[in-house]
Amino acid sequence: MTRSPGTPLPPPKARRRLREAASLTQAQLADRMGVTRATVRTWESGRTTPRGRRREAYAELLKTLAEEESAAAEPAAVPVVVAVRTGPGSPAEDTESLVLPAKALPAEERQEDEPEPAPEPVALTPAQAFDALYEFGTPALVRQTFLLTGRRELARESVERAFQTAWENWPEVARDRDPVGWVRAVAYEYALSPWQRFRPRNRHPEPPPADPGDRTLLNTLLRLPPRHRRTLLLYDGVGLDLPETAAETEASTPATANRLLNARRAMADRLPELADPEVLHRRLAEVASNERLRAAKPPTVRVGSERRARFWTRAAIAFTAALIGTTALTLRTAPTHYEPPVSPGETVRGVPPKMAPGALSDEELELRQKLRDQMQDGPERLTPRLE
Template structure:
């Protein structure tokens, strides 16, 4: 039997079963593999597949758990496909108990679900956004605006496969907007970190182009794999790999101690954790979202009413028939200009008196007689 060079991965359903059989949480698996908890959740759901050194570490961890719990050895399943292994594990695994429908009392309300997502993602997301912008106030504002937008579209966000990724993408887009440079409150730089190495690292990050900076933070800071990073930055996997390579090269040129990706990941986490950045309360964010929604709704209603009034006034005062424009006047040659009447001369007065005294030809005019 020939053996392949890579250790195969069990199906997504079996990955979760093996982790639970080994009494491990997603956070513990993420810490051992060197990724985030969201990445492990995506691997177990089958939405993404690990690659490279993370795949090797994840597969070795799962097969070690299977070995301890009485499963098959990794050497025995190198040539086994995922479907064969799933069929084999289904025959040997006990039948799970039937799941009962959750009662109405145990279901979370939309506000409770939003508060849970905010409490889980907001603190870390503020620190990540600080690495992108270097501004503490802008990082908090970006996260709050992202969650306000998520609350306005909560039915869509709640059904999303990765709500945390949805909010993270919205926060990054708002934080990297080029229009912040024109805002008076963000024209002057904020105080840098107290540590010299942290200041140098933050300066290198801020000198990177925004696409490279975002790719570096997602891959080496958050711990996403390359396909997830490419999808979140709306780029191809090849373009995301080039951005990551250029960003790492720029960081290593200024800070040779961070040429190792693991060291860079650790320093990014330390830089983000040294800043005491606190997010607002979830209730405050929801109230701000509702106030913003009411404001824009009223503004849209007022604009619509003004548009309707303007249209009605135009229809009321507009002409009902076409009136051609008057052509401009033109000068006629050979005709003397029209003169305005003025005082009569002596000859003209004599001529007038002569004409009045002479009898005009024609029948005599009948004049009424006073009796």
């Protein structure tokens, strides 16, 4: 019997956006759903999803919030192509064309007399769509990860591993509203993993940038705590707003704001010329653009992802087979009833040895003969006799 799929839910970032658009806090939403605030936080970060009736209620609530948001917004007329900054670097490599509704335009700028025809959708295979996403997002993501870690090889490896994970979960990534952000979050998590410090090649520092100013900026950035460094890079480097930065770092908006302020203050104390966020963004872009950071081709990443998936699948099958064999062997050789353990023998001292029987004395022989001659059933009874 096939189990029916659950009620579809919007992506985690959309859930948080809908809640904030309705001016609801996590505590208020938790009261309406009958759960704790921590549960709502895990739903919005994507770590867990509700099930059963609670999933249906959550989906209905989000649908209602989306309808209220659509009703409050102006109706869309024609699509508008805008540029969104995705990372520090050259403008040609760090912009992404997105189609947004025409509600972003003033009413006088809409051409209602001559509506533009809707662009015809182009059908792409999953491999073609993945290759296009990889070629578009890799240059900026590698530069961002380099600023995050200060290591060129680790930056390249982190981005490639993130895209391999994206190819393994391509149906989910393809439906995400921000696929580059999905890959960026995975790459940052991999690059900042505590296990990276135990790798032999990460124990020795890499050659610093050639320019003294770039070297000073990178060293100052790497002195920040990882969370503050990531928040500063996402907000001042990538260009995300505060709620999006909080959602990607899985933190509350006030905590994200405090991290950003502390990071800016630490950068300004060491480099006063970077107190202006615009100057900081420009300098981060310059430092990242001066490095020659390369990445593999999209087919190589896809093949590596498939190879890694096959390896782990085979490893899981082998482990399962070994576990089943061990269980069967245990059931075959295990005893079927309880056998009490035999206590070990102990030497008892102080008991006299048992004497062997010897020859009978004259008195014993006489007594034995007497016992044999007498009746065994007691003395003879007296019976009356006739005389």
